[in-house]
Amino acid sequence: MRLGTILKLASIGAIALIIALVAVVKSIDVNDYRGVLTKAAKAATGRDLAIHGKLSLKLSLTPALIAEDVTLSNAAWGSRPDMIHLQRLRADIGLLPLLVREVRLSRLQLHGPEILLERNAAGKANWEFGTEVSAAVPAVESAATPTTFKIGQVSIDHARIIYRDARSGRDETLVIEQLTADADTLAAPIGLHAGGAWNGQHFEISGVLGSMNSLLTPAKPYMVKLKAVLPGVVATTNGTVSTGKNGIPVLALQVSADATELAEAVKMVGLGLPQLGAARVSLGVVGPVSSPSLVNIDAALGRRDIVALTAKGNIKAPMTGEGVDLLLFVEGESLAGLNRGGELVSPPVGPVKGFAHLTDIDGGWRLADLKLGLGHSDLSGDVALRVRGPRPSVEAHLTSSVVDFGELTGGRTEVAKPKTEASRLFPDDALPLSWLTMTDASVAWKIDRLVSEGLNIQQVSLSLSDNNGKLLVTPDVGALAGGKANGSLSVDASGKVAAVRLTLDADKVVMGDLLKAFNVSQNIHGARTALHLTFKGNGNSVRAIMARASGEVSLVVDKGTIDDAYADVVALDLLRQVAPWTQQKNTQMQCLVSRFSVADGMAHSEGLLFDTDAMTVSGQGSVNLANELLDLTVAPKPKDASLISMALPLDIGGTLLHPTVTPNRGAIVKGVAGVAGAIALGPLGILVPLVSAGSDDGNACLAAINQAKKPVPSPKKGGAKGPAAEIGKALQKLF
Structure with missing residues (x-):
């Protein structure tokens, strides 16, 4: 038989096969499959899938399955009945691949999907389906399940994703105006482009993903190369995602981001920060997606001509805050640069230069090797913060060679005048005592020299402890205006009414020098003073304490x-x-x-x-x-x-x-x-x-x-x- 004859017969056979397939498809009533789809969704998620609108099949060589007004029910505790609502779905299905039990969608279109993601007050998420699947629902027969499933192009438009967290009060909305992902072949990389708005801020994402074949091949790393542009922020991700043990995705990504103003950038996630300047970060994200590590962190915030903060190092377990090993640097010309946005009021003191080593400890974190220079003042030591236990706790051991009080306060060393009624000296405002029961503290600070407006205070030792609402402050000054002073202040705020105890002893202190230093008076000279004071009272305001x-x-x-x-x-x-x-x-x-x-x-x-x-x-x-x-x-x-x-x-x-x-x-x-x-x-x-x-x-x-x-002597005559x-x-x- 000639080759031409063979080709003719093959063509006729192919045409006949296609005609037969079209005839078979045409004879199918897709509405008969509503129940099958509903049962399959119930078996997979434990939720109810409903197609309230039309379910139709558009005939051609590439038939299109169309479904309208599709919903997937929400968790029983959810804030609304439906978790997902889809206005319209269209799937273009290849006929010939069905013969080899392959569902190949040349194009999948989703129009107007709205997805609600929420957590309740107990922390449970509505996208957690596993516990809701009923054993009474029969699984779809495996024989009816195609062996492979492939998609050529995905298109999404006018989508809304809403996230709500009852615990934190977060309420965010992501709008996807248009998203397309397509590839020429199953072996070709997938091009991705998306645009929309996040909490009202426009964004665009573009890049290249690995091919569909590599996505369906667990042993092969899947390529990810994306770029996101948001108002004032440009971020990139480059690397791979592979399948690890138990099918858990494993990340190997390099992430970088640059923001022209960090305060504006974080508004999109509902955070409020003062205007601190530009920010950049570069880091690696490696390990299982459930517990990744951050490596080779290099982050910077601010500008050196104002104030800049730099962090370098690694965080082994960022999800739990463990394995922290960061070197922190701060440098700048003056704190006054932080006042640009008006949220902060910092004195014009500088230069600023500091270093610390941040590590994690049992139940918290520690700033070790702290060294900070601020103008003529300095501070060194270590600070530990623990968050486990009944209350957070702070422990600090600090030393200073010089603390220039006048410089740090911008020259405003006068004693603050309390807000009082016109007829009363002692204010009746409630004292801010609640913080004493919210956190514990233990602070020891030794200052060689405390300078304030010409007053040279030396050998200062300050001890502070707070344990479950019981505060004790014990200052000791070895040299104060020619004399010395010491005292103690205790406040017990663990009950309904605070108990206050105060002692103060000063000896040979030149009162004139002291009043001048704190801008109380410039008109008293000399007046060497000895003072002894013991005081106790109960109350939640200064007026109540003084009354008792x-x-x-x-x-x-x-x-x-x-x-x-x-x-x-x-x-x-x-x-x-x-x-x-x-x-x-x-x-x-x-x-x-x-x-x-x-x-x-x-x-x-x-x-x-x-x-x-x-x-x-x-x-x-x-x-x-x-x-x-x-x-x-x-x-x-x-x-x-x-x-x-x-x-x-x-x-x-x-x-x-x-x-x-x-x-x-x-x-x-x-x-x-x-x-x-x-x-x-x-x-x-x-x-x-x-x-x-x-x-x-x-x-x-x-x-x-x-x-x-x-x-009384008698006055002189006259x-x-x-x-x-x-x-x-x-x-x-x-x-």
């Missing part, structure tokens, strides 16, 4: 000068009312001694003495810390006998925030002249132990106490002269 306070406070201050310009201070204003006859520019203070005992919110003066070169003022009374009312009496004793007639005792009333000064009523009844020495102000001898124990210049204070005990006499006459006429 108990303890004692004693103060001894020796020689100093108060400038006349210091007129905004209540004490000096009071001094002028006590002694209006003083004309000198500055007040030369010889000694100040005071002792108060505090019980149940009442502070009682056990002795008060203020001695200057012009007079001695003694006083007594009480301060109600609950309502802040003052009930004090002070009596001046001029050292110039000619001014005795003007020595008018005064009652100090009003409140701590708004004190009032009025003439003592007893003095008015007796007459002005000479009553200062007659006012009973308690035994001044009680102050002698304070003076002998707390002042370098105890003799001056003792002399002042002894002088105050003496009777009485007061000059301006003093005129003021005295005016006072006598007034009262």
Whole structure:
């Protein structure tokens, strides 16, 4: 038989076969297979598949199966009935491959799919199908299952993928406007292109994937080469995905990403960050997809002319935070560069340079070999954070050669003024105590030199511990303004009402230098001070604590000068009312001694003495810390006998925030002249132990106490002269 005849017969046979296949396909009623498809989906997922619209077969040499309004039910606990809703599906099926039990889709089109992915409060995901498959549902016979399944081109348009997490509150939406994946042959690489929006931000993905044949060959690595472009971000992935033990995919990918501004980039995933600058990262992702490792990490954030952070190393188990081995570097010209976006307010201090080694420890992470330089300040040591246990805990051991407090605060070293009501000094705002029960801490910090506005504080040791809401802070200062100080603060916030305990001891501290350093006053000079304070109270606000306070406070201050310009201070204003006859520019203070005992919110003066070169003022009374009312009496004793007639005792009333000064009523009844020495102000001898124990210049204070005990000398014949006499006459006429 001739070759031409053979070819003719073969052609006729092929045509006849195709006609027969078309006739067979034409005779099929595809609606008879709705039940088969539903049972197959139920067996595979445990969910209900429903085709609510048309199910039809479009006839041609490449028939097309079309299904409309297809749904797959959601988990029983889901937020809506359907997990997947597909508006239209079209699958172009090759006829001849069916003869060899191969389903070959030359094109698969999905139009308008909407997929809901969600987790409930217990952490269960609706895409976990395994536990819902019922054993009562019979599996589809394997004989009816084709041996192979191949797809040529996949096209998706107008798709929406919604992700919700009830635990974290995340709610994100991915819109795929168009996605195509196609290949010329089953052995050719697959070209991929997709575009859409993620949380309202446009993105594009393009690249090349391995062939369909390699995808269906488990032993062969599958190629992945993709590029993603998002607003301000370009990311690439290059590598392979292979099949490991138990069929788990194994990754071998190199990933890189560059962002012009990290804060803008992370908005797409619902995170808010201050504007820290550009970011780049390069790393390898290797290992099983369920537990990959990150290797050869090289990441950078920010700019060196502002502040830049760099990280290099590996993370063996990023899913659990274990196997961390990262070297961290920070470098920059000034922290002020962080203020660009307005979210941060950092002082203009620099340069910045630091290093640390981040590793994981049992239950957390550790920053070891920490070395940080910030302007003239430095910090070194190690910090550990543990997240296992009832509460997170922080443990730190730190040392500093120099801490420039003024530089770190941008020169704003003045004491912050609390927000108070117009009539109250102690605020009633709830103290931020909840954080004490949220985390534990143990911090030890030693500072060789603490600098603040010319004040040189040395040998500073600070210890802080917080255990289940019980805070203890114990500072110790070896050299403070010519003296030394130590104390302790404990706060027990484990109950409904906080318990506060405070002790403070200072010896030989030059008060003038201290007040200048913290911008409280520039007008007090000298005034070496000894202070002893013990205090305890219960409450959740400063006002509540003061209302129940108990303890004692004693103060001894020796020689100093108060400038006349210091007129905004209540004490000096009071001094002028006590002694209006003083004309000198500055007040030369010889000694100040005071002792108060505090019980149940009442502070009682056990002795008060203020001695200057012009007079001695003694006083007594009480301060109600609950309502802040003052009930004090002070009596001046001029050292110039000619001014005795003007020595008018005064009652100090009003409140701590708004004190009032009025003439003592007893003095008015007796007459002005000479009553200062007659006012009973308690035994001044009680102050002698304070003076002998707390002042370098105890003799001056003792002399002042002894002088105050003496009777008031009679004024010289003729009485007061000059301006003093005129003021005295005016006072006598007034009262």
